Amino acid sequence: MITQVNSSVESLTLRINGKDVSCRAGDTVLQAVRDNGMELPTLCWLEGLTVWGGCRLCMVEIAGSPKLHAACATACQEGMEVQTNSDRLHRYRRMIVELLLAERNHICSVCVSNGHCELQSLAQKLGIDHVRFAYRNPQLEVDNSHDRMRLDHNRCILCTRCVRVCAEVEGARTKDIKGRGVLAAVIHDLDQPWGESETCTSCGKCVNVCPTGALTHRGVAVGEMTKKLSFLPYLTLMREANP
Amino acid sequence: MNRTITIEGVTRIEGHACITIQLDEAGKVADAQFHVTQFRGFEKFVEGRPLTEMPAIMARICGICPVSHLMASSKACDDLLAVEIPPNAARLRRIMNLAQLVQSHALSFFHLSSPDLIFGMDGDPAKRNIFGLIQDHPDFARDGIMLRKFGQDIIGLLGGKKIHPAWTVPGGVNAPLTQEHRDQIASMIPDALARALRAAEYFQRVRDCYPAEVDDFANFPTMFVGLVSADRLLEHYDGTLLFSDEHGAPVAELREPRGYASLIAEAVEKHSFLKSPYFRPRGYPHGIYRVGPLARLVLAEGCGTPLADRELDIFRQRLGRAPQSSFHYHWARLIEIIYGIEMLQRLLEHPDILSEHVRARARPNKLEGVGISEAPRGTLIHHYRIDENGLMRWANLIIATGNNNLAMNRGVLQVARRFVDGNRLQEGMLNRVEAVIRCFDPCLSCSTHALGQMPLRIELLTAQGEVCDALQRQD
Numbered sequence: 175m176i177t178q179v180n181s182s183v184e185s186l187t188l189r190i191n192g193k194d195v196s197c198r199a200g201d202t203v204l205q206a207v208r209d210n211g212m213e214l215p216t217l218c219w220l221e222g223l224t225v226w227g228g229c230r231l232c233m234v235e236i237a238g239s240p241k242l243h244a245a246c247a248t249a250c251q252e253g254m255e256v257q258t259n260s261d262r263l264h265r266y267r268r269m270i271v272e273l274l275l276a277e278r279n280h281i282c283s284v285c286v287s288n289g290h291c292e293l294q295s296l297a298q299k300l301g302i303d304h305v306r307f308a309y310r311n312p313q314l315e316v317d318n319s320h321d322r323m324r325l326d327h328n329r330c331i332l333c334t335r336c337v338r339v340c341a342e343v344e345g346a347r348t349k350d351i352k353g354r355g356v357l358a359a360v361i362h363d364l365d366q367p368w369g370e371s372e373t374c375t376s377c378g379k380c381v382n383v384c385p386t387g388a389l390t391h392r393g394v395a396v397g398e399m400t401k402k403l404s405f406l407p408y409l410t411l412m413r414e415a416n417p
Numbered sequence: 418m419n420r421t422i423t424i425e426g427v428t429r430i431e432g433h434a435c436i437t438i439q440l441d442e443a444g445k446v447a448d449a450q451f452h453v454t455q456f457r458g459f460e461k462f463v464e465g466r467p468l469t470e471m472p473a474i475m476a477r478i479c480g481i482c483p484v485s486h487l488m489a490s491s492k493a494c495d496d497l498l499a500v501e502i503p504p505n506a507a508r509l510r511r512i513m514n515l516a517q518l519v520q521s522h523a524l525s526f527f528h529l530s531s532p533d534l535i536f537g538m539d540g541d542p543a544k545r546n547i548f549g550l551i552q553d554h555p556d557f558a559r560d561g562i563m564l565r566k567f568g569q570d571i572i573g574l575l576g577g578k579k580i581h582p583a584w585t586v587p588g589g590v591n592a593p594l595t596q597e598h599r600d601q602i603a604s605m606i607p608d609a610l611a612r613a614l615r616a617a618e619y620f621q622r623v624r625d626c627y628p629a630e631v632d633d634f635a636n637f638p639t640m641f642v643g644l645v646s647a648d649r650l651l652e653h654y655d656g657t658l659l660f661s662d663e664h665g666a667p668v669a670e671l672r673e674p675r676g677y678a679s680l681i682a683e684a685v686e687k688h689s690f691l692k693s694p695y696f697r698p699r700g701y702p703h704g705i706y707r708v709g710p711l712a713r714l715v716l717a718e719g720c721g722t723p724l725a726d727r728e729l730d731i732f733r734q735r736l737g738r739a740p741q742s743s744f745h746y747h748w749a750r751l752i753e754i755i756y757g758i759e760m761l762q763r764l765l766e767h768p769d770i771l772s773e774h775v776r777a778r779a780r781p782n783k784l785e786g787v788g789i790s791e792a793p794r795g796t797l798i799h800h801y802r803i804d805e806n807g808l809m810r811w812a813n814l815i816i817a818t819g820n821n822n823l824a825m826n827r828g829v830l831q832v833a834r835r836f837v838d839g840n841r842l843q844e845g846m847l848n849r850v851e852a853v854i855r856c857f858d859p860c861l862s863c864s865t866h867a868l869g870q871m872p873l874r875i876e877l878l879t880a881q882g883e884v885c886d887a888l889q890r891q892d
Contacts, residue, residue, distance in 0.1 A: 283581070284474045318467055318806035326467075369806075392807070393778065395586035396473035 188254040203245040204232050207258055214258050215267060215296050217274075217385050218333040219246040222406035223342060226334050231267055231296070234258050242266070268300050276307040277356060278314065279328035280386070286399040287387030293331060294386075310356070317362075319369030322392055323381050325360060330388035332358055336380035343409055348374040360388075379405070420444070420839055424847055434859070436829055436850055444839035449830040451822075451854065453691035460812045468494055468781060468807050473583045475799065478816070479860055480580055481524065484517035484572060485792030485817070487585040488654060489799040492788025494587030496674070497803055499782035505772040506589030511654045512602075512764050513575050513585065514790065518653060519609070519757040520568025521793035522710070522750045525858035526616070527561020530747060533852050534623045538630065539845030557619060560612040564754065567609040571761070574598045589776035599765055606762050610724070613754045617728055620751055627744065633835040634853045635743035635828025638663035640696055640706035642820065643713040644791050650721035651713055651756055653791040660696060660706070665715045665739035669698070674787040677798055681815065693822045694815055705827070708795025708820040709857060710749035715739045722763070725756035743828055743856045750858070753793075781807040792817040794858045818859040828853045 576582020696704030795817035
């Protein structure tokens, strides 16, 4: 699903956390929240990529609806009343991050992205000092076959940012997801080692959009991997300016 | 009636171990064994991880001496990359390694062993610990605490944090030394040196109070193993691995680390998770050898720094060239603290110490690599094999404490035979059995149970396994 940003001057008024705010018609609730200086955590959403709605961290309460809504995939409506930060939401967000940490092997202290990881920062922000669920400790491979980059399935949270940036921005469509549920995994071409992929252009965009230490450069030691995300809004802007 | 005494939870050591003492029908010691009861599994669970993560993962083996594992692991990785690291990277690694030597030796001597020396082996157990020391000998205790702080502060300044810094990486280090930090470290040196010299002077007063312990604390002839520099001076980071006989005369040397397996083999005993390395040409268990500060001082011609050499001269005048009693590890440790501080100063004064060329970059160029360095408690060997993608496929680690395993076991038996009487069990007897282990400063894990708080319970069992006597220590 691609979110179309409406550039018309039509504006909407809604209420977020008891505060009246305005936004453009067509904006998502996530945009409205962030444009008005409020925080809402996300892991799969990234400016410049299509909405995925997979991580469920941006869930919000909307008055009149008994269920929660993913703010990244919900369009604003006139008079909408949104709550982004209730006890219930905090509890769910915490649980989501704990489940992510329990699902694979996220060993921050010896991870190349230690100190520069969106998952780690979010866990810290949510005050997660322990995980209530049993760790699955799956035995997962590290794909070190590419000349310059590395995929460590142990650190992957299946946010699909890499899949989307590869298809939508680079246009290579090298990456995809195989399997379902906990068995899902990022693959290259027809599930080949990355180094044997014929479609990968080695552009490195997937490495930079990855929120964790799953996709990294080769040769970096613990704590040395930093991501540069500034290229994405720039590319998006240039494409919009020169369609 | 045959009986067994079990010292379960040996106190004031780093890690978890227990000792069993077998008594014969007359209540005399028939046998004694030192069991390391914990299992870590690092060699197995690093399989599949990229080699670039190795130093940081391996550092987690220990919380007291993570730097030693950083050094040996980084050197093994340098070997896999087939690079010669920039000279200043080697200097900076040496600084961190020496800082670790000072802090770890200070912990061993002041916090763990000196309570026995100051309050006596039979002293009140309630007082015979670091807290008793702080209460009765505050200046002495402060010296120990400040020396440990000195080493830890240097590690923190270089690596960004005091425990498990990720600063040492394959190919060098990931950040140079800044002028500000150089000056800060240099300013701490005079105070640290004064404290170390004071400790050595204090030790002169107590060292003669323990003739029985000198006689029977693992006092037997063994080979010695350790690194020496090219001019055969004291060395902890890089050099030739020298093997000497019991008199200190060289019998073998290893210049190329990858050949270590031709000289060192490892035996596995059923009673312990700690392997027992031995000198392969002499076979098991005749190839028993010792490593650590005492071995290093036996092997080196000298320290190469004036104040440490002065202390080493006294050491040799008193004890000869190759003292056999492991009680002398304490003195050797103090000499190495002095050496470490002097050498730190020398390295900081090197004209290129602020050079920013501190990392060589390369891909894996070899499929097998070995790194050898000297941990505070002895020679440490990391041996890795990787696949063509740079992922770990196999590892073998010979930890410093393991090298002393055979000697510790024999030492426990020797001490038990001399001091333990099964008919009249006293706390001080069993403390001596533990104290001989403390001479070796074993680091059995990354555990830092260093304050003597583990409860010690000794039980005398009948041949039928019934408890006929027990002693409970409350530290």
